[in-house]
Amino acid sequence: MTTTPAISIRGLIKNFGSTRALDSLNLEVNQGEVHGFLGPNGAGKSTTIRVLLGLLHADAGTVEVMGGDPWKDAVALHRRLAYVPGDVELWPNLTGGEAIDVFARLRGKLDRTRRNELCERFDLDPTKKARTYSKGNRQKVALISALASDVELLLLDEPTAGLDPLMEVVFQQAIREVKDAGTTVLLSSHILSQVEVLADRISIVRQGSVVETGSLDELRHMTRTTVIAETDHPAPHLAQLSGVHDFTEQEGKVQFQLDGDSFDEAMQSLTPLGIRSLVAHPPTLEQLLMRHYGDAATGAEEAPR
């Protein structure tokens, strides 16, 4: 609490022509935490990150990165941070290995051992020219370069968009390692489950402003699980339990939303009824936003880039 936050944004407004991309956005990321930056496509995540990098100028509001102004102190701040764009573009005639080194050295120091180790772990052939790389491989280049740099802050814009599930696991391990080393991570994503695994705190952005922020526990009310159960005997009394919401019953099938801390109680009530089938799945981001903010939260938003 006493230390300066790694990122502090207050009332950030950014317009592109007549469209308002960011509308009084507030965001605070504490030092050493992994902060999930969650929102549908086109909500303003990339724009926010590009303001944090000083590539875009804020139209209004205050933006601080590690205590500095990202527009004025860009170079000094960039020595202390690494960025992985959502759409990694590399120079077609440089190899992946060269690109990794270039980015890391331009930032400052490159940890060569760690770089080689990460190439192994991410299963990347650094001798191939970048134009032969798939999207996933280009993503790996930017990720390895960022993770092999000795920095205090990582700005990751949908960093795993092109990675397969196996690489996703490698990525999660790597993020845990840098977190243990004290690095702050801003992790943007449009997939809740991805962020849930890693993030200490989450901010949900929608139509250019943050609508919800807090730890996973604090957002518990948002992370209700959908349960669908088929039982031998009817189960109307479940609706009375405190953690159960939106209860419906149809032809021996019950469906309800369940708060994360009410599982035990609900299952104990269900078991005596003779469970024939049970399906439980966490809410998607789209469901969350739809439930809390109505239809306008999803679908209607167009991606600005």
Add this chain to the structure above:
Amino acid sequence: MTTTTRSPRHRKPAVARASRLVGTGTMIRLALRRDRFRLPAWIAAHGLLVVYIGSALPQLAPTKEDLAGISSLLSQPVGRMFTGPAFGMDDVTYERFFAAGYVPYLFILAALMNIMLVIRHTRKEEQTGRAELIRASVTGRHTALTAALIVALLANIAAAALVIVLAVMLEYALVGSMLVGFATGLTGLAFAGVAAITAQLSEFSRSATGMAGAVLGVAFVLRALGDMVAVGGSALSWASPLGWAAQTAPYVEDRWIPLVLLAGFAAVTITAGFVLQRRRDFGASLIPPRPGPAHAAASLGHPLGLAYRLQRGGMLGWGSAILILGVINGLFTQAMLDAGEDMPPQLSAVFGSEQLLDGYVGFLGGFTGIFIAAYVVYAMQTLKSEEDAGRADTVLATAVSRMGWLSTHVVVIALGSVVITAVTGLSTGLGAATVTGEWELVGSLFLAHFAVVAAPLTVLGLCAALFGLVPRVVAPVGWLLVALIGIVELFGDLLDLPEWLRTLSPLWHLASVPVEGFETMPMMVLLGATLVLLAVGLAAFRRRQVNVV
């Protein structure tokens, strides 16, 4: 029953062959739809060249005597090198002047259109992965190439028809105009065939385009050398597809035989393209890509090193092309002097001197200056691509400042221009000295080149300023300025261009050494302007946002 049991044995191969072409009709429509602006623009450019020359010639030379006066521009060996065999210049007419001086550029235009068209619809599609979706649907192995070649054929027919109609409308002879049109279309098709081959050779569309472009370059050089030997060309001219097209001698000899050679060349190259395509996997190339270094060289860790590496390809490409052109021009000095006796006044207007040798030396300096300016605009354009592709974002997100990023690129390009100019000046001088035996030409040609280097640097300053202020106009304004510099330098006196137009060309302000004495003042003014423009560009780039959509 009996018919069905008998037929499969006969039908099977036919079906298999046809299946390689399934979906061609759809692919043609897709290609035409995607190129609905680009292709008409290319074809219109053919027509525009005809109309422009057709209407400009009577303005430039109102009488037959005027035309005869400037026709020696084309029949001189230098003229023949740049244009063609110069048929019928002893009894020149507008149509013959058009055929000798400008039709060769129709051929090159057609070749470029076809190279880009075929590569765009074949290798480019494979490289980006879009073709994978196409090939995964009901299309055959040869569908994309066939469709591309048919679109090329259609474009060539349209271009040829347009050229013929417009030429006839200019009251040029029908047979000659038809030869011009057919030669243009068939040259196009011949290079579509070349591109069909190079598309199989490399995994990357840029290398495939480059290889086809190199074939065009070799064809141009062979024709240029062959035509320099004698009016009407020599055996060497017949070694080049561009030479065949020119050997139709429209409006003079009206030969049809060279068209057969062009058609045969097209047939052979297109067949070879299909044969090669059958021997490779989808997305693969016949020339396998080699692995590169796993680690970056130490120099790449600095913005200057990175800028050099990114600019190196363009610098080497432009540099070697300018150097080769310079050396050819240098080697040509003696032939120039030999032909000097009957030089018409119009030629001395181009060279700006009665003293042929001095005029030629000064001319070569300015000539190189035009191409260096073109290189500068090309190089500055790459910065815009870096920004648009998002690669500048990633670099600027490291500890590289805006100033550092832009200034290192500018420094590399500036040094590149100076080095290319100096090396070209020296090599041109050595070439000229070798053929004439006058070794002081090395010094004077070097000085002639050195005297103009401030002009491309001013262009660099302007491009940098525009990049900071309004990045989207860097290319249009830059290329317009290059065109202006070229026109003022090459045709300023000939066309009697107005003073104000000439002052817009930085090259015009510099003394043409050795015709005029070297002057420090204009050079200092231009260099000063360059520095101011650079400062403006750097300051503006620091203030503006990066890669805003």
